[in-house]
Amino acid sequence: MxxxxxxxxRRLVASIPVLAIVILGTFLLMELAPGDAVDAYxxxxxxxxxxxxxxxxxxxxxxxxxxxxxxxxxxxxxRLDLGWSIVFNRPILDVVLERLPNTLWLMGAATALAxxxxxxxxxxxxxxxxxxxDRVLSIGSLTLYAVPGFWLGLVLILVFSVQLRWLxxxxxxxxxxxxxxxxxxxxxxxxxxxxxxxxxxxYLALFxxxxxxxxxxxxxxxxxxxxxxxxxxxxxxxIHHVARNAxxxxxTMLGLQAATMLGGSVVxxxxxxxxxxxxxxxxxxxxxxxxxxxxxIIVSAVLVILVNLLVDIAYAWLDPRVGGSEAAGR
Amino acid sequence: MSIxxxxxxxxxxxxxxxxxxxxLPRWGFAQDAMQGGRLVVAADSEPRNLNPAIVASxxxxxxASKIIEPLAEASFDGPDGLAPRLxxxxxxxxxxxxxxxxxxxxxxxHDGKPFTSxxxxxSAMEVWKSLQNIGRTVLANLETVDTPDELTAVFKFSxxxxxxxxxxxxxxxxxxxxxxxxxxxxxxxxxxxxxxxGTGPFVFxxxxxxxxxxxxxNEAYWGDGEPKLDExxxxxxxDRAGAAAAxxxxxxxxxxxxxxxxxxxxxxSANSELEVVTKGYEALTYQLIVEINHRNEVLKNLKVRxxxxxxxxxxxxxxxxxxxxxxxxxxPVPKNAPEFYEPDVTQYPFDxxxxxxxxxxxxxxxxxxxxxxxxxxxxxxxFSETRAMGDYLKQAxxxxxxxxxxxxxxxxxxxxxxxxxHDFDLSIGAAVFRGDPAISTTNLVQSGIPDGTFFxxxxxxxxxxxxxxxxxxxxxxxxxxxxxxYDEFQKRVTADLPLINVADWGFTxxxxxxxxxxxxxxxxxxxxxxxxxxxx
Numbered sequence: 022m023x024x025x026x027x028x029x030x031r032r033l034v035a036s037i038p039v040l041a042i043v044i045l046g047t048f049l050l051m052e053l054a055p056g057d058a059v060d061a062y063x064x065x066x067x068x069x070x071x072x073x074x075x076x077x078x079x080x081x082x083x084x085x086x087x088x089x090x091x092x093x094x095x096x097x098x099x100r101l102d103l104g105w106s107i108v109f110n111r112p113i114l115d116v117v118l119e120r121l122p123n124t125l126w127l128m129g130a131a132t133a134l135a136x137x138x139x140x141x142x143x144x145x146x147x148x149x150x151x152x153x154x155d156r157v158l159s160i161g162s163l164t165l166y167a168v169p170g171f172w173l174g175l176v177l178i179l180v181f182s183v184q185l186r187w188l189x190x191x192x193x194x195x196x197x198x199x200x201x202x203x204x205x206x207x208x209x210x211x212x213x214x215x216x217x218x219x220x221x222x223x224y225l226a227l228f229x230x231x232x233x234x235x236x237x238x239x240x241x242x243x244x245x246x247x248x249x250x251x252x253x254x255x256x257x258x259x260i261h262h263v264a265r266n267a268x269x270x271x272x273t274m275l276g277l278q279a280a281t282m283l284g285g286s287v288v289x290x291x292x293x294x295x296x297x298x299x300x301x302x303x304x305x306x307x308x309x310x311x312x313x314x315x316x317x318i319i320v321s322a323v324l325v326i327l328v329n330l331l332v333d334i335a336y337a338w339l340d341p342r343v344g345g346s347e348a349a350g351r
Numbered sequence: 352m353s354i355x356x357x358x359x360x361x362x363x364x365x366x367x368x369x370x371x372x373x374x375l376p377r378w379g380f381a382q383d384a385m386q387g388g389r390l391v392v393a394a395d396s397e398p399r400n401l402n403p404a405i406v407a408s409x410x411x412x413x414x415a416s417k418i419i420e421p422l423a424e425a426s427f428d429g430p431d432g433l434a435p436r437l438x439x440x441x442x443x444x445x446x447x448x449x450x451x452x453x454x455x456x457x458x459x460x461h462d463g464k465p466f467t468s469x470x471x472x473x474s475a476m477e478v479w480k481s482l483q484n485i486g487r488t489v490l491a492n493l494e495t496v497d498t499p500d501e502l503t504a505v506f507k508f509s510x511x512x513x514x515x516x517x518x519x520x521x522x523x524x525x526x527x528x529x530x531x532x533x534x535x536x537x538x539x540x541x542x543x544x545x546x547x548x549g550t551g552p553f554v555f556x557x558x559x560x561x562x563x564x565x566x567x568x569n570e571a572y573w574g575d576g577e578p579k580l581d582e583x584x585x586x587x588x589x590d591r592a593g594a595a596a597a598x599x600x601x602x603x604x605x606x607x608x609x610x611x612x613x614x615x616x617x618x619x620s621a622n623s624e625l626e627v628v629t630k631g632y633e634a635l636t637y638q639l640i641v642e643i644n645h646r647n648e649v650l651k652n653l654k655v656r657x658x659x660x661x662x663x664x665x666x667x668x669x670x671x672x673x674x675x676x677x678x679x680x681x682x683p684v685p686k687n688a689p690e691f692y693e694p695d696v697t698q699y700p701f702d703x704x705x706x707x708x709x710x711x712x713x714x715x716x717x718x719x720x721x722x723x724x725x726x727x728x729x730x731x732x733x734f735s736e737t738r739a740m741g742d743y744l745k746q747a748x749x750x751x752x753x754x755x756x757x758x759x760x761x762x763x764x765x766x767x768x769x770x771x772x773h774d775f776d777l778s779i780g781a782a783v784f785r786g787d788p789a790i791s792t793t794n795l796v797q798s799g800i801p802d803g804t805f806f807x808x809x810x811x812x813x814x815x816x817x818x819x820x821x822x823x824x825x826x827x828x829x830x831x832x833x834x835x836x837y838d839e840f841q842k843r844v845t846a847d848l849p850l851i852n853v854a855d856w857g858f859t860x861x862x863x864x865x866x867x868x869x870x871x872x873x874x875x876x877x878x879x880x881x882x883x884x885x886x887x
Contacts, residue, residue, distance in 0.1 A: 071803045197565050
């Protein structure tokens with residue numbers, strides 16, 4: 022994996038300025054938003070006198086200038102200290118580590134669903150472009166893609182939880198159930214079915230369309246003509262020659278989708294009351310908790326950078342033509 | 352005097368409540384109640400600080416009131432509208448300089464230590480008076496608390512302080528903390544603020560952030576045979592539609608504070624396992640108000656303010672914005688506060704022609720194709736109803752030839768614009784009536800309040816006569832005289848319109864029919880729930 026290591030190194034170095042811009046941008050945006058963490062907190066209090074606000078500002082360090090707060094934040098970040106959350110009144114690292122796994126499970130499962138089902142259906146649609154099956158699949162997937170995530174989630178809840186009562190409406194696991202081991206894993210899996218479906222189904226269309234479009238192009242290639250001339254069965258041509266070659270761009274798409282899915286999980290996590298990363302971001306903004314929001318964005322950025330790195334490595338491995346030039350450092 | 356109209360929906364709703372009360376002797380006869388059981392209720396937020404002695408807000412009380420108790424709780428039929436909790440009696444001196452509380456005997460903290468007057472003295476001086484958002488105002492003149500014996504606490508004030516005010520403030524202000532856990536620590540940052548220890552019917556067991564709070568039965572609770580439940584769970588459900596679904600699926604048994612949107616109530620009430628309850632919010636009345644910036648030369652003109660008041664169809668607001676779950680307001684004190692409510696005040700019936708005529712008189716004639724004048728309207732984002740009222744007022748003002756530009760902010764943005772930067776002309780706000788006008792009502796019109804004090808008069812209104820009444824009522828010990836002062840206050844406020852009260856509303860709870868004793872006190876949702884049970 023010598024090539025992969027060089028690629029990794031290049032990517033990590035390149036990601037440092039990206040992270041710096043992300044941090045500065047987030048800080049500026051939060052500064053520009055009217056009101057600070059104390060204002061947000063006083064809303065939940067139902068008011069309070071000016072003296073109270075002043076005391077709180079001092080204790081949160083919000084009475085200092087923006088520049089000195091940014092400097093404090095960056096210097097503690099350099100020591101890998103994410104700081105203290107104002108909204109949760111706990112170390113940010115604890116809050117982040119508590120929420121991240123839920124979102125990773127949700128995103129991972131939803132991506133797997135969208136990718137496998139999407140590319141499978143894409144192969145079926147692309148096997149006979151223009152056929153009735155193709156039309157139905159295309160229209161169906163586009164409809165799903167056009168549906169807002171929260172609405173799909175609510176409809177699934179109404180059907181499967183309220184009407185049929187097959188699955189729980191929300192949450193990540195049964196409350197205070199005392200379950201451990203396999204029973205607990207199954208319990209969490211049961212709770213994830215609907216959120217994964219609502220998040221996954223929306224992105225499924227993308228993979229389906231891309232697979233189908235890719236296959237459409239490959240059909241016109243000379244080697245397909247050659248395969249046909251050899252007298253291979255249509256099934257064999259579809260699977261071994263057409264689909265296989267159309268699959269590569271989907272891997273790229275997988276990396277790009279990681280970021281979009283993080284965004285989509287904000288909505289899905291709220292609807293299904295899953296204590297995840299997306300909901301945390303929303304709570305951080307509502308509470309004007311700048312350090313928490315920055316931590317969330319930094320971790321998300323690192324996550325996206327990592328996923329894309331993995332995709333690149335996978336790509337270089339799958340298709341030597343593409344990865345070669347960059348990995349060789351030319 | 353004109354009796355405010357009761358909307359048809361409001362009427363239907365109150366009949367429904369009556370019908371509910373007829374069916375409800377569920378709490379009278381304790382029909383086959385199951386001993387124990389787990390009650391799961393929805394919570395829409397997780398307060399940063401779960402200590403009601405510091406943060407006296409409904410969001411905190413909703414959870415913490417089950418763990419930490421006040422000296423007295425609001426009551427429908429108790430003397431002075433109170434039911435004793437940690438205090439069994441309260442007596443004021445004639446000069447208004449002291450109040451003596453007799454405390455309940457044999458009460459222990461959840462950690463086994465005895466509850467004494469030292470806890471009350473500590474809480475009052477170090478927490479309510481110094482740190483609490485409401486207590487800092489109400490108890491500003493509290494000098495010392497003497498503890499002649501373990502079960503007596505004597506509050507000493509530097510200025511005459513009406514017992515009536517102290518009584519009315521008790522349910523909100525007087526959550527007692529265990530001195531032995533707080534003394535000598537940084538009270539605001541004490542770990543017990545997030546894992547509270549109290550004397551209440553339920554003991555804090557665990558908090559899984561983003562998921563739930565779990566409280567368990569306090570085996571040593573002082574109430575006879577209470578609490579009835581074994582376990583109480585607050586499940587965090589941030590999405591309102593999600594809470595409705597969880598109720599319908601039977602996963603939770605109660606959602607309070609109108610967490611189920613009003614528009615879903617019709618569908619919900621068709622479900623025979625659930626009922627919509629409006630009782631239990633009487634002492635938590637919210638007031639929909641139009642706040643006015645009197646720095647604006649146009650709005651400074653009383654005729655213009657009167658015109659705006661006449662342009663608002665309160666019946667429409669109650670029926671459409673609140674779907675009938677509200678009452679038309681006549682002035683700064685809601686009807687739900689019968690002790691203070693004065694119906695004989697200046698009224699502004701919906702009258703477009705009169706509004707137009709007033710604007711003509713004020714010197715803002717109608718212009719061809721243009722507006723008489725234009726203003727910026729900032730609806731508070733706290734409730735869907737305040738936002739909807741913003742949309743309505745814009746249209747209502749257009750009818751009388753006033754152009755309103757809607758400016759939307761999120762909560763911190765709105766607070767800054769209205770209460771700190773004064774960057775508004777009209778704002779749709781939500782005020783809370785907390786049992787006594789002196790707690791959070793008079794400050795909506797009083798002058799001289801520092802900039803940046805949220806939910807107070809930041810419209811630059813100053814009326815020396817009203818200020819005088821407010822100041823006098825604050826030190827008037829005689830209850831009857833004090834009530835008369837507030838009657839005068841209501842008359843003057845409605846005559847001079849420093850702000851416009853549009854509607855008063857309580858919230859709704861959606862509850863499983865199996866839950867008994869729901870809404871049996873005026874602050875039920877934020878009270879201890881010692882007698883709440885689940886039917887077998």
